[in-house]
Amino acid sequence: MKVLVLGAGQLARMMALEALPLNIDVEAFDVRSDQIIHPLSQQVLGEGLQQALREADVVTAEFEHIPLSVLEPCQQSGKFFPGSTAILAGGDRRREKALLQQAEVSTAAFCLVKNRADFDAAITSLGLPLVLKSALEGYDGKGQWRIKSPEQADDVWADIAQFLKQSSKKINQGIVAEQFIPFDYEVSLVGARANDGQVKWYPLTENHHVNGVLSVSLARAQHPLQAKAEQMFNAIAEQLNYVGVLAIEFFVVGDTLLVNEIAPRVHNSGHWTQQGSDSSQFANHIRAVCGLPLGETNLQRPTLMVNILGIDQLPENLLAIPELHLHWYGKTARPGRKMGHINLSAEAPAQLKQRFAQLIKLLPAEHFPELETMLPRIADI
């Protein structure tokens, strides 16, 4: 069996690592270069989407910012999962909000902004502070603005107007204005839906971001909001007749959950599943899109993940910490770039906390800020 993945980054690579033992070959389509790549050897296997599409049994995606010119032939092939509707909803906040409304799940109050009049109306109707996000190509904190007081309106709008002018040359850009949510913390739910409608969810994961980029994810077994999150997952997945792994990010506010955004794919906050559960999100995505039964998703060991950003070397004695696993992506280092991640597990939360403290001491602090803020959270899992 052959699976074609749109995108040739680390997510395709980690899918391929799980697919190979199932005798499923993964090829990756690099949307920018138009090349077909072997995600494990990096060998160029060919050029152009058409032939790869013909040869593939299944097509899927590792990211959602894919041009329509690529999505359309994939959708027409009849073998694209989770399909272009889901990918488009993940890549355009306007479609995403419409989907969340249809699924009747709670979100922050929001409105669409195309011009200054819309912007002023948003401030009036939603109140301040506001978060403004570009509709397209926004991820890892890119294309986001905040306004806290009316005096900032002119400056913030000047920034946004400049951004819109630049990006709308190429694409149908827009802005979504959202009421700022003073959330307690952020969680995500990663789950897999099979083509027969069977769904399995991993436990909720608590996520800590630094400068808009995920820094640490901590799997939380038996979180009191797990069932609520699963209901919301189902509402969204059923709207899309979804097949594959879907990730949903939530704000936790007291005992309520608000959907922040969705990712129609395997997700950085699910990387801990490689060590903490029987079947990782990558294995389950491959199983789902290939029509195979899903693997187990329960938390087997208390586990957390730390992202490695911008550097391609770490002290070798890190691996002396028990149950620590390095996952490098084989990429060339650039400042802020996701280069790999560390998974850390333990027998029990107290041991995980101790090992995490040990890890923090060994990591270069300048590349791993704020890790210690997650330490006290481990007591709760």
Added chain:
Amino acid sequence: MKVLVLGAGQLARMMALEALPLNIDVEAFDVRSDQIIHPLSQQVLGEGLQQALREADVVTAEFEHIPLSVLEPCQQSGKFFPGSTAILAGGDRRREKALLQQAEVSTAAFCLVKNRADFDAAITSLGLPLVLKSALEGYDGKGQWRIKSPEQADDVWADIAQFLKQSSKKINQGIVAEQFIPFDYEVSLVGARANDGQVKWYPLTENHHVNGVLSVSLARAQHPLQAKAEQMFNAIAEQLNYVGVLAIEFFVVGDTLLVNEIAPRVHNSGHWTQQGSDSSQFANHIRAVCGLPLGETNLQRPTLMVNILGIDQLPENLLAIPELHLHWYGKTARPGRKMGHINLSAEAPAQLKQRFAQLIKLLPAEHFPELETMLPRIADI
């Protein structure tokens, strides 16, 4: 970092799967074709040993039947682990017996046989029944004879003489005669030794063979002979100044262990470690030969392994059994060929037993004989 593996089969492939996330590239040298292969993409990367040796940081092996013409330049490179002495001991039962004597570990009584006079002397000195094994190229039950009564001597020797005549055209073949051990069952110990002498052992594994080929391996936590096996492992590994994963097969006779044979490499009876322990034998072999700290080897979940021989398809609903993992090797099916394996885990032994019974029902019985003989053994683990 780049590791060159001598041999391009499934063991190199499974090492490469574990090495990639460590940003360690594995290349495989196919001893027969003289080609350098990418073990995950099967791409031919080059030809000839010399250049690959120059480019590699570390050289290791996935099997022990390697010609001296290959072993010698590897040894001379100074980066070959576990090194040619260990590989030669694994590939020649005469050297293996000498090693075991030096290490002062118990084995069956044995003697070397070159001609009919030696053969008759072996019958007299060791008694019947006897097991006779070819010194070279013997594995998976190949090159083995048994003699139970004096009347069989002429027939058995005729077979052996014919075998010696054929194989000694190419190699310095010989025969080792061993006293037959009426063992209770067979176990193996897989362990890893780092270049600083640190050793970690997996739990003893009970092995069930059919026609001389491994069929099922069952990890046994807290086996009463674990400590004894570890002592014997250390005695052998220290003799060899061993670096890497080493496997030792034992006969269990009451409360004693007799070494049957050693394998200076990752071993089929350690495949369960991919699911049952934190760091698999493949990960730990890579860590050891690359000079990295070893990963944890304790049994995290009751786990067993079933070999898939001769077929390249199994019912898809196998994957619906919880905690069942398929590991295919991407090979073309031939009768009796090792095509893949199944790992099965559970929360507790009783659950593993139940899942194994479920698995046995789904497997085509003609390709999986005698599995049910292992069912009652699970109660003990």
